Amino acid sequence: MEPTNFGTGAGKLERYDHADYPGGVVVDPTPITAGQETTVFYNGLLADSGADQVYLHVGFGPSDHWQVIRDLRMSKTAYGWVKTLEAPATAERLSFCFKDSANNWDNNSGHNWTWIIHDGKIV
DSSP, X not given: OOOOOOOSTHHHHTTOOGGGSGGGEXXXXXXXXXXXXEEEEEOSHHHHTTOSOXXXXXXXXXXXXXXXXXXXXXXXXXXXXXXXXXXXXXXXXXXXXEEETTOOEEOTTTTOEEEEEEXXXXX
């Protein structure tokens, strides 16, 4: 599975005020459903420090054992940095943090950002 490039996600962000970003991060849509696209918006520490490029450092699997780890180049928009990706059909959790081109990291004060991925079934 190759992640998609950022497309129409910026329109989703219009409903958020910068003050609504917990730690400068928005994930949309939530809950995250396996096999569907999810957009990560970032306007946190690295963006505030003037990073010329930000990468989404992402992994799937249990929060204590990331799998399928990648660094995905984010796109800069008027809202900050953004990347759209697809959660693998078998993934149970999305975990990520951010780094810039100078290898500075924003890892949510050592906690990273983590979301459960749902299988899409209504119970």
